[in-house]
Amino acid sequence: MPVSHGTGQVPSQGSPTGEAHPMTATGLLLDRGKTRKRGCHLRKRIMVTGGAGFMGAHLCERLLAEGHDILCVDNFYTGSRDNIAHLLGHPHFELLRHDITFPLYVEMDEIYNLACPASPVHYQNDPVQTTKTSVHGSINMLGLAKRVRAKILLASTSEVYGDPEIHPQQEGYWGRVNPIGPRACYDEGKRCAETLFFDYHRQHGLRIKVARIFNTYGPRMHPDDGRVVSNFIMQALTGEPITLYGDGIQTRSFCYVDDMVEGLVRLMDSRDEFIGPVNLGNPEEYTMRSLAERVLDLAGSNSPLTHRPLPKDDPQRRCPDITLARQELDWRPTTRLEDGLSRTIDYFRAKYGATSETCHNQLGPDR
């Protein structure tokens, strides 16, 4: 794989017509600094970091369907080839196995920076790497965007609000994050990434977009990621007890992945002056107990409920105020929780069957 690390040089290679053209690291053959026209449609060169993850795979699929050239960059820490297997043969899709904490020299028009483990179990597995991915990774992607004048979007998170004192959370709220707790590697990493995005914008005039994503679920979630939706569905399907942490009255709001992808694309395509941060999430709020009851009902399961200790620093309430996204992006989620859960249950049932043994997937760095 002809990737140049840290040299600043983009390797040249002959085109199919024999001419020398600038090449991207993975060989997307493109005119440097230009977006190609395809009929009246602009085909953009778009990089999705974390593209083999849950949300990234849906985003790649969507952008590919719009006719763009997609470079999916992933180190497979929590993502998998399986998630994008159906895209691998597509002539406008390329996969690059790469850890974004290392420099990367490619030519792009837009960058969606999604790389980062998202579930508490995964991001706490190697907390130093989690912070590095958000901070060093963002610096590298911003440096890349600066060099090629690309537009760049950060998948930030509602976790920047920590365990919030105001409800629902608006973008102007600065948050309440424990900087030394077990969630800090993720929360503070993303907060620092936001700082970097805004400073590259102010200092270097970079075109940035910052999305604060609230809990998102859907097909291609990792069955062992410990998140509440995947846990409850797997437990319901295998007849194991549904694990409610704490008293189960803490709340979250759940956005179906297709709605989230729509929001991210609208944000990227929004006017340059609108840079965020903007909340993207579903403003319907549920207790974990009521989520459990819905999953049991939709899966037709008799699994009993069981209580486990509440993890440290677990936020009590979380719900987005999406007024800004409605105004600026004309966006709001349209998938009802029951419909999204049913589709996710169908996916887990088809992929993992009824036994938990078939879904075990060892977590570990693959880099």
Ligand code: NAD
């Ligand atoms: P995910 O774990 O399924 O996907 C993350 C992807 O990033 C994986 O494919 C992983 O292998 C890759 N990755 C991790 N570290 C990397 C590195 N150093 N270099 C290259 N690739 C790396 O998570 P997701 O749910 O798809 O989340 C995607 C993004 O959205 C993350 O940035 C996450 O913080 C953000 N987000 C997600 C949610 C949610 O509810 N899913 C909520 C808020 C924010």
Ligand code: UDP
């Ligand atoms: N970088 C990269 N790809 C590029 C350009 C830069 O990965 O195409 C990385 C490089 O490692 C650099 C970082 O981005 O250290 C930040 O770049 P910037 O130009 O902002 O700063 P500097 O090069 O001065 O460190």
Ligand code: UDP
């Ligand atoms: N949770 C739960 N049982 C589980 C997994 C999670 O009750 O098996 C709770 C968890 O304590 C939290 C909520 O569900 O209050 C959402 O957890 P998740 O890890 O999905 O996301 P996050 O805490 O990052 O919002």
